[in-house]
Amino acid sequence: MRFFTTFTLAFHALRRNPTRSLLTTLGIVIGIAAVIAMTEIGKGSSNSIARSISQMGAGNLLVMPSHTNKGGISSGSGSAMTLTPDDYKAIVRECSSVGTAAPIVTARVQVVAGNKNWNPWNIHGSTPEYVKVQNFGMPTEGELFTDEDVQTSNTVCLIGNTVRRELFGEGVSPIGEEIRIGKVNFRVIGVLPSKGANMMGFDQDDVILAPWTTLRYRVTGNRTSTSSSSGNSDISTGDLYPSTGTAFYPERSETQVKDSLLAPRFTSIDQIMVQAVSPDLVNDALEEITQLLRERHKIRPGAENDFRVRNFSEMANTLQTTSTVMTNLLLCIAMISLVVGGVGIMNIMLVSVTERTREIGLRMAVGARSKDILRQFLVEATVLCLFGGIIGILLGRGGAYLVSKLMQWPTESSPGAIIAAVVTSAAVGIIFGFYPAWKASRLDPIEALRYE
Amino acid sequence: MLIQLKDIKKIYRIGGDLEVPVLKGISLQIEQGEYVALMGESGSGKSTLMNILGCLDRPSSGEYLFEGKDISRATNDERAMLRNKKIGFVFQNFNLLPRTSALENVIMPLTYTANGLSMKERLERGRAMLEKVGLKERMKHHPSQLSGGQQQRVAIARALINNPPVLFADEPTGNLDSQTSIEVMNMFTELNSREKITIILVTHSQETADCAKRVIRLADGMIKS
Numbered sequence A: 001m002r003f004f005t006t007f008t009l010a011f012h013a014l015r016r017n018p019t020r021s022l023l024t025t026l027g028i029v030i031g032i033a034a035v036i037a038m039t040e041i042g043k044g045s046s047n048s049i050a051r052s053i054s055q056m057g058a059g060n061l062l063v064m065p066s067h068t069n070k071g072g073i074s075s076g077s078g079s080a081m082t083l084t085p086d087d088y089k090a091i092v093r094e095c096s097s098v099g100t101a102a103p104i105v106t107a108r109v110q111v112v113a114g115n116k117n118w119n120p121w122n123i124h125g126s127t128p129e130y131v132k133v134q135n136f137g138m139p140t141e142g143e144l145f146t147d148e149d150v151q152t153s154n155t156v157c158l159i160g161n162t163v164r165r166e167l168f169g170e171g172v173s174p175i176g177e178e179i180r181i182g183k184v185n186f187r188v189i190g191v192l193p194s195k196g197a198n199m200m201g202f203d204q205d206d207v208i209l210a211p212w213t214t215l216r217y218r219v220t221g222n223r224t225s226t227s228s229s230s231g232n233s234d235i236s237t238g239d240l241y242p243s244t245g246t247a248f249y250p251e252r253s254e255t256q257v258k259d260s261l262l263a264p265r266f267t268s269i270d271q272i273m274v275q276a277v278s279p280d281l282v283n284d285a286l287e288e289i290t291q292l293l294r295e296r297h298k299i300r301p302g303a304e305n306d307f308r309v310r311n312f313s314e315m316a317n318t319l320q321t322t323s324t325v326m327t328n329l330l331l332c333i334a335m336i337s338l339v340v341g342g343v344g345i346m347n348i349m350l351v352s353v354t355e356r357t358r359e360i361g362l363r364m365a366v367g368a369r370s371k372d373i374l375r376q377f378l379v380e381a382t383v384l385c386l387f388g389g390i391i392g393i394l395l396g397r398g399g400a401y402l403v404s405k406l407m408q409w410p411t412e413s414s415p416g417a418i419i420a421a422v423v424t425s426a427a428v429g430i431i432f433g434f435y436p437a438w439k440a441s442r443l444d445p446i447e448a449l450r451y452e
Numbered sequence B: 001m002l003i004q005l006k007d008i009k010k011i012y013r014i015g016g017d018l019e020v021p022v023l024k025g026i027s028l029q030i031e032q033g034e035y036v037a038l039m040g041e042s043g044s045g046k047s048t049l050m051n052i053l054g055c056l057d058r059p060s061s062g063e064y065l066f067e068g069k070d071i072s073r074a075t076n077d078e079r080a081m082l083r084n085k086k087i088g089f090v091f092q093n094f095n096l097l098p099r100t101s102a103l104e105n106v107i108m109p110l111t112y113t114a115n116g117l118s119m120k121e122r123l124e125r126g127r128a129m130l131e132k133v134g135l136k137e138r139m140k141h142h143p144s145q146l147s148g149g150q151q152q153r154v155a156i157a158r159a160l161i162n163n164p165p166v167l168f169a170d171e172p173t174g175n176l177d178s179q180t181s182i183e184v185m186n187m188f189t190e191l192n193s194r195e196k197i198t199i200i201l202v203t204h205s206q207e208t209a210d211c212a213k214r215v216i217r218l219a220d221g222m223i224k225s
Helices: A003-015 A018-056 A085-094 A147-151 A161-168 A212-220 A254-259 A279-296 A313-355 A357-365 A370-406 A415-441 A445-450 B046-053 B076-086 B102-112 B119-132 B148-160 B178-195 B206-211
Strands: A060-065 A098-107 A111-113 A116-118 A122-126 A156-159 A178-181 A184-191 A207-211 A271-276 A307-311 B003-014 B018-030 B035-040 B061-066 B087-090 B166-170 B198-202 B214-219
Touching (some): A003 A370, A018 A370, A085 A098, A085 A271, A085 A279, A098 A279, A111 A161, A122 A212, A147 A212, A156 A161, A156 A178, A161 A207, A184 A212, A207 A212, A271 A279, A279 A307, A313 A415, A357 A445, A370 A415, A370 B076, B035 B178, B035 B206, B076 B087, B076 B102, B102 B119, B148 B178, B166 B178, B178 B198, B178 B206
Parallel strands (some): A122 A207, A156 A184, B035 B198, B035 B214
Antiparallel strands (some): A111 A116, A111 A178, A156 A207, A178 A184
16 A cells, blocks of 8 residues: 555545544644744743843953952952053054944033933943943934044034933934033033943933043042052052062152152053953953053962953843743743643544444455554654644744734744644654554454444 | 365453463365355354454454465455455445445445556446445435335445455345345345346344355354354
């Protein structure tokens, strides 16, 4: 008996009772549809999470100074002043895994424009690289400040949409307007594109961006290290990074030290935002930066770092894992419904074998061997399941399409899932169809022919 | 010699140790082209003998030579092939597949014939067979749309599809009225005389048995005459 014949035979047998065939296969249809829809929606959402994470900066690293610990009192993270603009330049210059980096100087002061005032969440001083590292994109209005502005400490700034709304209201172009940050007047030269809230719920548009030099030298002033404010006036760069390296200043005589009231200052920056060449290279970049900064800061082997590098990819991984776990969970439930569908198939096939006992007897009488009968019922169950599988695939894809259209959920087609669905439905047919088929093939033709 | 039975016995075992002998040593010879009627009371063992002759059942002991070959010890698959190629069955209740056209019913046994006929060739053969039994106009009809006599003729066409040398009929007129019974019996007679097909039929009715050229009477598992 050829295979094609078996298929037509199975098709004819199923067509003899279309309603029952359709209802029987419904379990498989629902199971496969659920599997397909789950994979497409799951894959879509996990990809969209991955995309937004990389937009939020999956390839980003944040270098911060470590905390200080003087006299048993620990200050908070970032309270030490150990990062210099030279560190930032060295990172860009020497770390091969680093794409771009931007120094960040922060301030939290009142901003005034005309009769309105506002206290932005972030007042960042940086370089033009900032928009690249933060994935801001180019300003929607006006333009970015230049490296020259940074060098000359120009009093120009860009504002985020929230700041613009609070200070100028809707529909008014802020370009060219003056705003006062702290005690210094800045000219607004651009508006940053809107980014909305970040993953933690902070409004990323509540921001003012200015050249870091301007902010550092004119607005915040050069903060001195906490150690000097605690009365220990005698501090030099040589003490900060004890070494025999080139000193910033000529060695002072003892008299000079005693005479001077203020500690010598060096310019510090608050953070360095680093973007790796690609998100995969984040860990390499982290390694290189740690190495470089330990060297630059003359930290002995075994000693603690005086800086910290924060990695966003951990957060990204967590989110990705969560979404994968959810998808797998839903997939498990869909698989259970497939098994239930399979049991339904077995049930109906058993009924069908009993009902068609006479037919089986007749087929045996005219020359069907046991294996012909086995194959016929097995193929019947498999055809039923494959048919259900195909309808299920269409239904699942349709469902995923509707979800993406009506609910705006991201979905992504998955050829792997479709192949898996076809294989699974065929397997369900063979597994659950085997027992009824085996039962049919064991019938005695004489008994079967006499069956009423 | 088409069929030769030598001391065929059939014993049914009921439960563990209760043995019921149904056939108690039957020896019988049937030549090619004979027209035989098997008669007997119910319980005489004629159905069992029929099943053994039709290769549906195996004797408990004895020898069964079909076309000179001993098939009493043949495997299930071998007997299935024999039934497919050499034996045609006609049943009392027709046993046609429901919701399946007459033509498809007729070509059904070809599904199990390993002769590599294409679907077109099978349909051709089925049509020719239906034409032969006078159902040219009813090929697409389902069994439920056919009369009893027509259904039995479809069954005969199905039995003959592989051109077997022998045709077994188990009470072929049992479910038919007298008029159609005569039609069916005429068909058997014609097949026997014109195509030299051996016909063995089991019947209760003397009228039916009268059509046959030879009558074998069974009583209590033995041949009476």
